[in-house]
Amino acid sequence: MIELKDVCVRAPDVSKRVLIDQLNVTLRRGEITMLLGCTGSGKTTLLQTIAGLKMPESGDIQLAGGSMWIDGKVPRSMLLPTSLVFQFPEQQLFARHIKREFQYSLRPYRLNEIEQERYIEETLAHWDPPRGADLERRFQLDRSPFALSGGEKRRLGLALGQVTKPEWLLLDEPSAGLEAQSVTLLLESLHKHRAGGGGVVIATHDLDTFLPHADRVLLLQEGRLVADITPKALHNQPELLVKAGIGLPPSMRLAEQLRAVGVQISSPAMTPEEMAESIIQSREDITSVSFIKERENERIVQANGEPTWSSDSVAPTSDETLGPMLPNSGSKNRDSAATSRSSSSGLYTMMDPRLKWVLYMLLVTAIMLQHRWGGLSLTLIPVIGALAVLPRQILIGCIKLLKPLLIFFLLSTALSGSTLTTGESGFQVGFSLTQAEGTLLNLYRLFIVTLASIWFSLTTPYGRMVEGLNWVLAYGQKIRLPVASFALAVSLVFRFIPMLWAEWQRFSLIVRARGKAALKPNSVRIRDLGPMVIPLLMALFQRAEDMTIAMEMRKIRENNVLGTRSSLLVWSRRDTRIGMAGLLLFAVLVSMRHW
Template sequence: MIELNNICIRASDESKRILLDDISLTLNRGEITLLLGCTGSGKTTLLQTIAGLRPPDSGDIRLAGESMWRNGRVPKSMLLQAGLVFQFPEQQLFARNIRRELLYSLRPYRLNEAEQQQQIAETLAHWDPDRGEGKERRFQLDSSPFALSGGEKRRLGLALGTVTQPNWLLLDEPSAGLEAQSGRLLLDALLDHREAGGGAVIAAHDLDTFLPHADRVLLLRLGRVAADLTPQQLHNQPKLLMQAGIGLPPSMQLAEQLRGAGINFISTAMTPEDMAEAIISSQSCGEERTFVPAEVEDVNKPDADHDSEKNKNKDKDTITTEIDRSLLSGPANAASTTSFGDVPLPLVSDPALQARKDSKHKSSNESVMDPRLKWVLYMLLVTAAMLQQHWGGLTLTLIPVTIALGVLPRQKLMGCIKLMKPLLLFFVLSTLLSGSTLTTGEAGFQLGFSLTQAEGTILNLYRLFIVTLASLWFSLTTPYGRMVEGLNWVLSYGQKIRLPITSFALAVSLIFRFIPLLWSEWQRFSLIVRARGKAALKPNSVRIRDLGPMVIPLLMALFQRAEDMTIAMEMRKVRENAAFGVRSSLLAWSRRDTRIGIMGLFVFALLVSVRWWGSR
């Protein structure tokens, strides 16, 4: 059993957007729980929280009565009980052959060789069934996983999530990109897992596949559990899906069309086959009775029956009105869920609370520094750093960069520190190599270190370190669109002398774009590696032995992103005579920007004077 008590999680960026808001629920083994909700409702975040990959900002999550998070980590014994399959499972492949992929997933469980081979054989028998005489299986253990087709890679990714036979299967959009046969294999795996006493939580938009087989449905909206009900109850309340922005499955669509035509058809069938059987059964029960609209039947009934039917319709209208009222004006506290009968009704945030949030968001946008000012300050700081020739001047240049980084949100600041660690390691190694000396004499070869020889390298690396910190701050605090607009304005004067400003602006902005992109991809793939490696680490941390399984998929994803950007640039057909200087809604200069600009010019003049006095 997994218990979530008042779980709240906010986004790690400066928006601090609420991802999960006061989630309290209990998940039981032996059940298939379906998470439904539109994009951004919190399904993926909830799955990662259940898997022990994302620590809650507040609240507590317990597995079998014991708290999962202890001193910023989840014990390995708890991590081993959950198997999380991400939305694109094929992106986790890294090994030279399929056997190594399977063994990597099994390695944390410390099984002996016979147990490993048995679980691999059972997994392959399920996910790669025999296709008949003379046909090879798709998954040859000695073949490369990268030689598989896209659908086969996705099926292999699902197999990697089930080969460990976890107590809890956590699946994020598992049916996306699967052909019909793979979809049936997925359902069979879920049903077998439930029959064996395991629990499953599935985030999906594919109601046709999973709803008929689910035991429980959690409807998420704006990070809250808007409804907790059975599939049958959901089938009788299609408005819940419509209010959540989710389309109806075919069975519900047909039932609604029959009701809209005036046919009093009542059925909880959730598959086309069951629906067809229900229609046939209803016709056979009524023999040759012709269905007519409800209004006509009311006219032909006796007065008593007519009044009774009117009362039923009145009650029905009352129920519908009550549901609509709850959908449109729920209290701000999701814990106090309004319900009608046994079906909880979805709640939305308080309009006044939402207005305060919008006002706060608007005021925060107004306080954002103009991107043109950021570009000017960045160029002034880089220029000042390049002019410095002594340690004192460079250290003074580092002070404003440190102040700028210090005001970042804590999560982003910790991300900067993690990115700087490998860079500092590179600087140390470069310094050691540049200062190393090798002499020969009577005693043979002697390895030494010359600080004088390494001083020039250290100074240049120190300068590069300051520029890198400034670039990192700029990229993390400036959205891509605002960055491009600001750079276009800064460089617009070069158009008068026919410089290739457009291409240069795009190249520079793409370089800056890759800095936060690299960090976001690092976070994503570190989650994947932690989910497969079952390492009891703090978030965004990776063991050295897991760098291989992480770096290869990371590089492939970055190459794909680079290719996508290249295609986008080609589709835009960038030309040298593009118009610059057009006022954009992304550019809004304020008095605060003017004051900061004046202070920046003063600091730049001070740093230049320090360099001038130091050179005398």
């Protein structure tokens, strides 16, 4: 049993938007529970919170009577019973062959080689049944996972989530991108898991596939639980789905259309077969009632000599259109998503992007003009002050992201200071402090610029960043400088920084979910860098390719990049005061460049 008591989760970005709001729910084993809600309702966040990947800001999560979070970590004993399969399971693949993928998922359970082979074979027997006369399998253990098709990769990702035989199976949109055969295998595995006493929680928009097989439905709206109901009860209250911005499945839409013309479905129909039987039964009931009413009228006519109609006679049915469907929830879904977006607050997000570009260029110029350690350290003070106003989770993530960079700086300094000379006594290895200090000073300068760039990219939306840069460089266009290409290149570089950070966070969650390490949020073990970095690089290459294709399709031209007016640029008096203070600080830093 998993209990969530007053659980509250906020977004880790500068907005601090509430993702899960004071949630109280108990999940039981032996049940298939569906999480429903429109985009942004908190389904994925709730799954990751249950899996121990996201630490709630308040409240408590208990698994089998024990608290999951202890001193900012989830013990391994609490992680092993759960298995989370992400929305795009094919993106977690990294190994040279399929067997290595299974072994990585099984490694935290410390099974011997015989047990591992048994677990793998039992999983493959379900997810990859032999086919053809030669009984060939898709998932040959020595085959590269990257040689599989897109659908096969997703099926392999689902198999990797179930090979550990978890007590709790947590699935995020598991039917997306699957063909009919794979969906059938998925449903069979869910029934088998439930029959064995396990619990299943599915976040999905696919009501047609999973609603007939679910035992319970949790309906989320803007992070709040608005309904805890059975599928059959939900069929009798379709207005709950409409109100939450979710489209009705075909069976519910048809039932509503039939009710609109007076045809009452005797019982909730969860599948097309059940719907057909209900329609036939309802038709037989209508025919039977009509026959009884006609016989009663005949007896009344015979007794009184004139026709009399009962007030509750059933009107004849026709084959005309059954009536309009319920309003499509697409527009409501978009409205709900729009209202759920909260704009970033705080001084750093409200500043005009033109001011940010001016301050950034002044700071970088001051940094490059410094010649000594004291002056460089002074330029670090405003950067640290700007970073200090960011949310704590972002700061912790930035620190973890910068650790490899610091290690690289130290190694570069050590190598630059190393000397190798030859003499009569042979090779002599030495170390030059002067050379090492010069290299370290330059790397220190680069480090400060990197910190300023990270702050700028994390606190400025991409659209506002581009508009501000266009304004700053527009004057160069008058003297025919190639500022358009420069603006595009710079904006893409800054766009890449938050993209890299977002992808790093996403793939760190994946390796933590598979590796079952008792770590603090946003932490990754050194031995998990391979399983994380390989999918991360592949995702970044794909993003870069997508951006290139998008720019080609939009046919970006220099004349369209610069010189356009935008409502994103609004200069205020506060921006003027901050700009004056920035100029004063720039003058002070330049005057101290020889410290």
